[in-house]
Amino acid sequence: MRLSCSALARRWMAAWLAALLPAAAALAQPSPITLASDPAAIAKMALGAERGTLVVGVLHGGKATYGVAHNPEPSAAPRAIEPNSAEQPMFEIGSVTKVFTGLLLAQSVERGEVKLDDTVGQLLAGKVAQPLSPAVASVTLRQLVTHTGCMPVMADGVTGGPALAAQFRAFDKAAFWDALSRIRLTAPTPPCEAAYSNFGMALLGQILAERLGTTWGELVRARITEPLGMNDTVIQLGDKASRMAPAFAGDRRQRLLDMAAYAPASALRSTAADMLTLSRAILAGASGPLGPAAARMLTPLARYEGAEIGYAVMVRGPEGGRRTYYHAGVTEGYRTLWLLAPDTAEALIVLGSNARAPLQPVMLAIGKSRYPVPTVEVPLDPQRLADYQGEFRINKAKTLGFAVRSGRLLVRETGRGYNALTPIGSDRFAVTAIGAEVTFRRGEGNAVVGVTLAQGGSQLDARRVGEAVAVPQD
Numbered sequence: 001m002r003l004s005c006s007a008l009a010r011r012w013m014a015a016w017l018a019a020l021l022p023a024a025a026a027l028a029q030p031s032p033i034t035l036a037s038d039p040a041a042i043a044k045m046a047l048g049a050e051r052g053t054l055v056v057g058v059l060h061g062g063k064a065t066y067g068v069a070h071n072p073e074p075s076a077a078p079r080a081i082e083p084n085s086a087e088q089p090m091f092e093i094g095s096v097t098k099v100f101t102g103l104l105l106a107q108s109v110e111r112g113e114v115k116l117d118d119t120v121g122q123l124l125a126g127k128v129a130q131p132l133s134p135a136v137a138s139v140t141l142r143q144l145v146t147h148t149g150c151m152p153v154m155a156d157g158v159t160g161g162p163a164l165a166a167q168f169r170a171f172d173k174a175a176f177w178d179a180l181s182r183i184r185l186t187a188p189t190p191p192c193e194a195a196y197s198n199f200g201m202a203l204l205g206q207i208l209a210e211r212l213g214t215t216w217g218e219l220v221r222a223r224i225t226e227p228l229g230m231n232d233t234v235i236q237l238g239d240k241a242s243r244m245a246p247a248f249a250g251d252r253r254q255r256l257l258d259m260a261a262y263a264p265a266s267a268l269r270s271t272a273a274d275m276l277t278l279s280r281a282i283l284a285g286a287s288g289p290l291g292p293a294a295a296r297m298l299t300p301l302a303r304y305e306g307a308e309i310g311y312a313v314m315v316r317g318p319e320g321g322r323r324t325y326y327h328a329g330v331t332e333g334y335r336t337l338w339l340l341a342p343d344t345a346e347a348l349i350v351l352g353s354n355a356r357a358p359l360q361p362v363m364l365a366i367g368k369s370r371y372p373v374p375t376v377e378v379p380l381d382p383q384r385l386a387d388y389q390g391e392f393r394i395n396k397a398k399t400l401g402f403a404v405r406s407g408r409l410l411v412r413e414t415g416r417g418y419n420a421l422t423p424i425g426s427d428r429f430a431v432t433a434i435g436a437e438v439t440f441r442r443g444e445g446n447a448v449v450g451v452t453l454a455q456g457g458s459q460l461d462a463r464r465v466g467e468a469v470a471v472p473q474d
Helices: 039-047 094-110 141-145 162-170 173-182 198-212 216-228 238-243 272-283 292-296 360-370 382-388
Strands: 052-060 063-071 302-304 307-309 314-316 324-330 335-341 346-352 390-393 399-405 408-413 422-425 428-431 436-442 448-455 458-466
Touching (some): 039 346, 052 272, 094 141, 094 216, 094 335, 173 198, 216 272, 272 335, 382 399, 382 408, 399 448, 408 428
Antiparallel strands (some): 052 063, 302 307, 314 324, 335 346, 428 436, 448 458
C-alpha cells in the first residue's frame, strides 16, 4: 500500500499494494479474482503484457492446481503445468526466502537453541573479528525478524538500484562480518518503527548458522526442504539450471542473482509445487510435519505498516478474525507472491520471470475479496463535505489530501492522483474499486481531527495537519 520502489527487495513488502491509493480506473477488474479462481486466469492477470513465463499454484479445497501464462505465446501449445515439482519451471523467489529464515528462527526457539530476546552481541561473542557498536550489539533476534532493529536496508549506505544487486552478489561472509562492524543503525537504540532491512534478515540467518555450527543453506536443507520433500528449492542450481524460466525486466533479459552472505534474505530458487508443499505444511499447524514451529512462525510479534508481522511473515486482518499471511519478492528478473489463508485452508503462489510483472492487481483483488468494504451509497448533505477537506499526515513522508469537486469528496496520497469517495455511513466513505474504507474521527467541538484508512486487512491512522487543499480542476 505505502512503499517506495527504490530498492529491488523492498518494493513489495509494505502491504497489499505497491501504492496506497492507486488510480481506481487503472485497476478496474473485468471479473473478480479470488483464491478460488482458475489459476490460469490469475496467471494471465499477473503477467499482463510483460514478457516471460508466469506460473500460479493454488491450494483450494485440499487440492493443488496450477496455471501458466506465456508472453510471447509459444508456437506450439505449451504442455500443461504438472503437479510434480520436477516437471515445473523454476524461478528465483527473492525475498520470499525470508519466510524460510523466519521459519528457521521459529524452529530454533521451539528447540530451545535461541531465545527471541537474545542479542546480536551475545550470540556473536568471540565469533567476529571486529568489535560491534553497543547499539548494534543490543539488537535482538525478535527485532531482526520483524524489521524493528533499526538496521539499514543494506550495508554501506546502499538503498537500491544497481548498487543493491552488486552488494548482493559481492558480499561473502568475511565482507559481511566486516560490514557489520561499521553498520550504523537508523536510530540511536532499538527498537524502531518497522523498516524493511535485507541486511538485518541476512544477519539473522547468519547468526543462526553460526550458533548451530553450520551454514544457512544447510539449515534450510536439513530442517525444511529435505523433510518436506522440496527437492527443487535450492540455492545452487547444479543440474537444474536448464529449468530456470528465462528472466526479464520489461523486454530486457536479466542474469540470475547469485549471492553468498545475503542468502538468508533472497537466495532461494523454487517451483510452484514446492511452495505449495511448504504452504500445506504450515497450514497443518502444530500437528503437521513442521510441528509447533508452523504455528509459531505466524504469531504476530510487532506492528508493521498498519498491520503486523510474525516471523518474517506479513500479517493482515484483526486478531481473532480473518487473517492473511504473506510475503512477496522481486529480483532483477523475477517477481513472486506467496500467501496463506488459514481460515479457508487456501494458499497461493505466483512465480513470474519478469521483475515488472504486474502482480498488484492480483494482490488488490484478493484483498478486496477477503476484506470487502460496503458499496451501497448513502445520502449525504453536500454541505457537510467541507468538514473533511484538508491534509492528514500518516507519517513523515506521506499525507492524505481530501478535496471537494462537483459535490463529491476526493482523496489522494502524496504525489498521486485523486480518487472519488462514496459515502457509506456517518463519517465513512469507500473507494469501492480498490476496496478501501475511510473513516473520519471527530474531536472537540465535533471537528474532524483524524482519519483511518482500512484496506486489505491493514489499517492506517492519520491526524489532521492542515485545512487548505488545492481543489482539482474539472
